[in-house]
Amino acid sequence: MPKIEVCLSPELLPLFKLEDKIVVVIDVLRASSCMVTGLAHGISEILPVATLEESATYGLMGYITAAERDGMKMEGFDLDNSPFSYMDAVLIGKKICMTTTNGTQAILMSSSARKVVIGTFLNLKTVTDYLYIRGLNVVLLCAGWKGQVNAEDTLFAGAVMSTLNNSFSVGNDSALLARDLFGLHKDHMEEFLIESSHFNRLKRLGIHKDIAFCLQSSVYECLPRLENNVIVAQGQS
Amino acid sequence: MPKIEVCLSPELLPLFKLEDKIVVVIDVLRASSCMVTGLAHGISEILPVATLEESATYGLMGYITAAERDGMKMEGFDLDNSPFSYMDAVLIGKKICMTTTNGTQAILMSSSARKVVIGTFLNLKTVTDYLYIRGLNVVLLCAGWKGQVNAEDTLFAGAVMSTLNNSFSVGNDSALLARDLFGLHKDHMEEFLIESSHFNRLKRLGIHKDIAFCLQSSVYECLPRLENNVIVAQGQS
Numbered sequence: 242m243p244k245i246e247v248c249l250s251p252e253l254l255p256l257f258k259l260e261d262k263i264v265v266v267i268d269v270l271r272a273s274s275c276m277v278t279g280l281a282h283g284i285s286e287i288l289p290v291a292t293l294e295e296s297a298t299y300g301l302m303g304y305i306t307a308a309e310r311d312g313m314k315m316e317g318f319d320l321d322n323s324p325f326s327y328m329d330a331v332l333i334g335k336k337i338c339m340t341t342t343n344g345t346q347a348i349l350m351s352s353s354a355r356k357v358v359i360g361t362f363l364n365l366k367t368v369t370d371y372l373y374i375r376g377l378n379v380v381l382l383c384a385g386w387k388g389q390v391n392a393e394d395t396l397f398a399g400a401v402m403s404t405l406n407n408s409f410s411v412g413n414d415s416a417l418l419a420r421d422l423f424g425l426h427k428d429h430m431e432e433f434l435i436e437s438s439h440f441n442r443l444k445r446l447g448i449h450k451d452i453a454f455c456l457q458s459s460v461y462e463c464l465p466r467l468e469n470n471v472i473v474a475q476g477q478s
Numbered sequence: 479m480p481k482i483e484v485c486l487s488p489e490l491l492p493l494f495k496l497e498d499k500i501v502v503v504i505d506v507l508r509a510s511s512c513m514v515t516g517l518a519h520g521i522s523e524i525l526p527v528a529t530l531e532e533s534a535t536y537g538l539m540g541y542i543t544a545a546e547r548d549g550m551k552m553e554g555f556d557l558d559n560s561p562f563s564y565m566d567a568v569l570i571g572k573k574i575c576m577t578t579t580n581g582t583q584a585i586l587m588s589s590s591a592r593k594v595v596i597g598t599f600l601n602l603k604t605v606t607d608y609l610y611i612r613g614l615n616v617v618l619l620c621a622g623w624k625g626q627v628n629a630e631d632t633l634f635a636g637a638v639m640s641t642l643n644n645s646f647s648v649g650n651d652s653a654l655l656a657r658d659l660f661g662l663h664k665d666h667m668e669e670f671l672i673e674s675s676h677f678n679r680l681k682r683l684g685i686h687k688d689i690a691f692c693l694q695s696s697v698y699e700c701l702p703r704l705e706n707n708v709i710v711a712q713g714q715s
Contacts, residue, residue, distance in 0.1 A: 249627060253489055256625045388493045390486060392651040414629040414674050421662055422655055437651050 245372075245379045245405065246412030247398045247419045251347045252388040263377050264354040265368060265401065268384035269393040270439050271322050272344025273361040273465075274455040275307070279327030279337065280474040281364075281461035287472040288338045289345035293318075299338035307339040312442055323451050324363075343384040348467060351382060357467035358475070362397055366459035369404040371475070379409065381419070392422075392437035393455075396430060399423025400458075430456050482609075482616045482642065483649030484635045484656045488584045489625040496591040500614050502605060502638065503588055503596055505621035506630040507676050508559050509581025510598040510702075511692040512544070516564030516574065517711040518601075518698035524709040525575045526582035530555075536575035544576040549679055560688050561600075580621040585704060588619060594704035595712070599634055603696035606641040608712070616646065618656070629659075629674035630692075633667060636660025637695075667693050 248254055267273055276287055290296050293308055293315055300306040300318070307320035314321030322341055339345055351357045355377065360368040372379055381401055383394035399419035402411070411417055426433040431453065434440040443452060464475035485491055504510055513524055527533050530545055530552055537543040537555070544557035551558030559578055576582055588594045592614065597605040609616055618638055620631035636656035639648070648654055663670040668690065671677040680689060701712035 249486065250490060252493070253487060253625065253627075256489070388490065389650055390490075390652045390655065392654055395651070395655060411673060413626055414632070414676075415627045417629055417670075417673055418627065418632060418655060418659055421659055425658055425662055433654075436648060436654055439651070 242408070242410050243376055243378045244410045244412035245381060245402060245416055247381045247383070247402070247415040249383050249390045249395060249415050250385040250388055251350055251382065254350055254382060257380050259351060259354040259380060261355050261378065262380050263356045263358065263372060263375060264351040264380045264382050265358055265360040266344065266347050266351055266382050266384065267360050267394045267397050268341070268344030268347065269361050269397050269455055270443060271324060271451055271455055272341040272384065273359045274324045274363055275322055275327050276359050276465045276472055277361050277363045277461050277463050278324040279332065280465050281463040282328045283333035284327065284337055285334050286336050287465070288336065288470070289348045289472060290338055290340050291346060291349055293340060296338050296340045304336050304338035305332065307337055309341045311342060323448060324454055325451070343386060347382055347384040348472070352467065352470070354380070359465035359472060360397065360401065362400065362456055362458050363460045364463055365400055365404070367462050367464045369401055371464055372401070372405060373408055386439055391439050393434055393439060395419050396423050396426060400427070479645070479647050480613055480615045481647045481649035482618060482639060482653055484618045484620070484639070484652035486620050486627045486632060486652050487622040487625055488587055488619065491587055491619060494617050496588060496617060498592050498615065499617050500593045500595065500609060500612060501588040501591040501617045501619050503581065503585050503594060503619050503621065504598065504631045504634050505578070505581030505584065506598050506634050506692055507680060508561060508688055508692060509578040509621065510596045511561045511600055512559055512564050513596045513702045513709055514598050514600045514698050514700050515561040516569065517702050518700035519565045520570035521564065521574055522571050523573050524702070525573065525707070526585045526709060527575055527577050528583060528586055530577060533575045533577045541573050541575040542569065544574055546578045548579060560685060561691055562688070580623060584619055584621040585709070589704065589707070591617070596702035596709060597634065597638065599637065599693055599695050600697045601700055602637055602641070604699050604701045606638055608701055609638070609642060610645055615649070623676055628676050629671055630676060632656050633660050633663060637664070
């Protein structure tokens with residue numbers, strides 16, 4: 242039986258062997274939710290980069306630029322880190338270059354894995370169907386917040402664990418923690434997250450609407466995957 | 479209101495500011511349980527060291543040596559890492575030099591804190607009374623297993639969170655996770671831990687009895703604290 246391990250912070254990723262595993266990168270609020278939404282709405286590809294400078298350079302090469310730090314859009318870039326910004330019809334067929342505080346960094350750290358895909362509540366069923374069919378060992382990588390463990394990414398890791406409970410073994414104790422946390426809060430996730438650090442961070446920035454959107458389950462069938470350092474929708478060439 | 483943060487792995491400790499905080503080092507299975515048991519039974523002090531070589535050197539200087547790696551006693555040293563070994567009357571008044579896979583390393587990493595104390599279920603009430611009376615910000619440092627998060631240390635962090643719920647604020651999301659995990663499993667911790675990695679590691683080594691012992695709540699009133707790089711019982715000069 243293949244196993245699922247949960248990595249609760251990118252700071253812990255060096256402890257995991259990624260070769261021959263599928264890594265699911267999770268940044269529920271909000272990078273991975275933006276990626277799923279954008280690709281589902283017709284964006285052609287998303288290039289994750291580490292720095293604002295790289296993003297600006299790609300902007301000069303014709304990319305639409307998305308840049309977030311500390312929850313806020315950076316001045317001089319095109320898009321913020323709200324999933325609603327990724328639904329705009331003018332973005333259909335466009336290439337996005339994206340840098341965020343946590344999510345894009347986590348993706349860049351995972352590139353040695355056999356496959357890297359992007360998971361969030363918005364594509365939960367698509368992600369779990371994919372993992373089930375592939376049947377490989379899995380690492381669920383929570384992007385967290387500047388290295389700190391966060392509640393919402395752990396919840397999503399738990400949602401994956403719960404869904405695949407009968408087909409995968411529990412690979413480490415973090416997977417147990419995530420599974421139980423999700424089991425406890427699945428019917429009232431938003432109330433639970435009211436206590437969490439990132440919820441309060443985002444609420445202070447006035448984007449409560451994003452949170453409600455990002456907690457919806459299986460809205461899109463899109464599976465973003467990393468292919469030659471670029472994120473494209475599964476099945477897309 | 480002071481706050482409690484939980485650090486789920488020593489690998490994440492660089493993300494925390496320790497100055498002016500009390501750090502509670504937690505290695506339920508089994509270093510912190512051994513320390514509490516040993517000091518409660520009359521051991522005079524415990525010197526935590528990082529390496530087997532250092533422990534051997536202190537052995538030549540008259541210390542009783544305790545050395546564990548991967549759950550097993552290292553050959554040539556006096557004590558293993560079982561709390562039952564720390565009850566022996568021949569150890570009364572003796573100095574122990576101790577090195578373990580996780581717990582002693584976590585203590586050594588915490589030395590910049592205002593106070594470092596040792597917590598485990600065996601002295602839960604004493605630890606929480608102490609934190610309540612001091613009223614300072616707290617970091618609960620889970621020693622984990624070679625950097626990986628573990629279930630039993632997280633459970634104990636959650637027990638502290640639950641006990642002090644009305645007097646301290648939740649300092650980070652890991653504290654939420656720990657609190658909820660303990661709330662879910664407090665009445666059947668051993669059954670829960672059967673699924674965990676370290677439980678299975680220790681069971682394979684035939685020391686199930688230690689686990690049952692280490693999960694007992696508030697058996698001892700001893701509060702081990704770090705003082706000039708040595709662990710002594712609170713109140714001891």
